[in-house]
Amino acid sequence: MQLQINPGDELPIYRQIMRQITDAIVGGRMKPGDKLASHRELAAQLVIAPLTVKKAYDELENEGLIHTQRGRGTFISDEPPVLRPAEARERLRDAAHRLLTQARLSGVPYDDVTELLEEIWEDMEP
Amino acid sequence: MSVLEFTDIHRSYGNGVEVLSGVSFAVEQGQVVGLLGRNGVGKTTLINIAMGMLHAQRGSVRVLDLDPEKDPVAMKSRVGFVSEDQVLPPAMRVKQVIGLHRDLYPDWDAELEAHLRQRFSFSDRARVKTLSKGQARQLALLCAVAHRPELLILDEPAGGLDPAARREFLETSIDLLSDGGTSILFSSHYMTDVERMADRIVLLHDRQVLIDAGLDTLRESYAVAVLPAEAGILVGDIAASEACLRIRESRGALRAVFRGDVEETRALLEAKLGVQGASVAQAPLEELFVELLGGSS
Numbered sequence: 001m002q003l004q005i006n007p008g009d010e011l012p013i014y015r016q017i018m019r020q021i022t023d024a025i026v027g028g029r030m031k032p033g034d035k036l037a038s039h040r041e042l043a044a045q046l047v048i049a050p051l052t053v054k055k056a057y058d059e060l061e062n063e064g065l066i067h068t069q070r071g072r073g074t075f076i077s078d079e080p081p082v083l084r085p086a087e088a089r090e091r092l093r094d095a096a097h098r099l100l101t102q103a104r105l106s107g108v109p110y111d112d113v114t115e116l117l118e119e120i121w122e123d124m125e126p
Numbered sequence: 127m128s129v130l131e132f133t134d135i136h137r138s139y140g141n142g143v144e145v146l147s148g149v150s151f152a153v154e155q156g157q158v159v160g161l162l163g164r165n166g167v168g169k170t171t172l173i174n175i176a177m178g179m180l181h182a183q184r185g186s187v188r189v190l191d192l193d194p195e196k197d198p199v200a201m202k203s204r205v206g207f208v209s210e211d212q213v214l215p216p217a218m219r220v221k222q223v224i225g226l227h228r229d230l231y232p233d234w235d236a237e238l239e240a241h242l243r244q245r246f247s248f249s250d251r252a253r254v255k256t257l258s259k260g261q262a263r264q265l266a267l268l269c270a271v272a273h274r275p276e277l278l279i280l281d282e283p284a285g286g287l288d289p290a291a292r293r294e295f296l297e298t299s300i301d302l303l304s305d306g307g308t309s310i311l312f313s314s315h316y317m318t319d320v321e322r323m324a325d326r327i328v329l330l331h332d333r334q335v336l337i338d339a340g341l342d343t344l345r346e347s348y349a350v351a352v353l354p355a356e357a358g359i360l361v362g363d364i365a366a367s368e369a370c371l372r373i374r375e376s377r378g379a380l381r382a383v384f385r386g387d388v389e390e391t392r393a394l395l396e397a398k399l400g401v402q403g404a405s406v407a408q409a410p411l412e413e414l415f416v417e418l419l420g421g422s423s
Contacts, residue, residue, distance in 0.1 A: 007317075014342060049324070050303055
């Protein structure tokens with residue numbers, strides 16, 4: 001999978017990497033057991049410090065999304081991690097807030113937003 | 127272990143104007159530290175002190191646990207240095223310049239030299255004066271890194287280079303970091319390059335270190351707030367708050383930088399300072415730099 005970063009973005013680079021990998025897992029573009037690029041490969045590819053890649057991977061590993069096998073590499077985990085329900089809800093609230101702010105700004109009615117959500121949800125079904 | 131340590135550095139120009147007043151920080155092994163600040167703030171002066179080319183009138187500097195003024199040869203054999211205004215002998219050929227450096231360093235890595243020569247693709251026979259600015263800087267970088275220095279010091283290395291040459295310069299530095307064992311101190315005005323390379327930021331302002339923090343800490347634990355100027359806000363109250371690093375008026379709005387993430391800053395503004403309607407956001411390095419130092423020189 002090809003990642004892309006933008007160093008002038010509001011999000012620090014390691015967060016951008018985390019978000020893209022998380023999105024790829026959730027969207028089914030990366031599957032359990034898939035191998036991730038090594039620190040060195042990804043650092044060279046994105047032209048960023050290897051420590052930044054390490055930080056992104058470490059955080060993803062802490063969240064249980066990926067795991068490292070010594071000498072073999074880093075892989076997508078078999079079982080998606082389970083967030084505590086309160087934490088999951090809180091994260092979702094943030095994302096929902098951003099979504100609805102954007103909708104209001106663009107003058108998109110609420111019904112259109114829910115329709116859009118349903119559409120995306122169905123696309124995600126395996 | 128620190129590979130570079132500045133302790134209470136003081137330095138004045140010949141005319142008595144003090145440029146550095148009590149600067150202290152250390153670069154730990156494996157770190158990449160971005161040295162930032164406005165033009166004339168003393169970044170080059172500080173770097174020249176580390177390289178033993180300038181004397182600190184007070185304070186001390188240790189490079190790889192050596193005194194750069196007392197042990198220049200031992201120090202330089204383990205350090206690589208590239209600066210924007212570095213001059214290579216104009217009449218020499220590329221091959222001669224590289225040969226000269228190869229002879230200077232016992233730990234010269236011929237394989238790395240060959241690799242970089244291939245990447246940079248300048249002709250062996252070309253004279254230095256016929257190289258483009260980008261090629262000359264690449265040659266300087268090759269000479270600075272082929273002995274695999276423990277510490278690489280770069281003073282505005284990308285200054286004057288086009289984006290493609292800058293990117294190649296970054297790629298080489300990043301390969302070197304991936305190989306391990308190198309620490310880097312670099313000054314730069316290209317904030318996106320700093321975001322790509324650095325894991326720590328030291329920001330010089332008004333003769334001193336204004337901020338010394340991890341890059342990600344700086345990005346996630348500092349917030350920029352834009353406040354409506356007409357709301358009867360007491361600038362003094364905000365400026366007096368411990369978390370406020372800077373507040374200024376610019377084009378009809380008050381702009382302030384706070385130590386604290388977006389939520390903390392919003393809470394501070396609303397609950398403690400009674401400010402409503404502020405827009406608070408995390409900012410990329412370039413914005414932080416402008417908000418902290420804009421209009422200050």
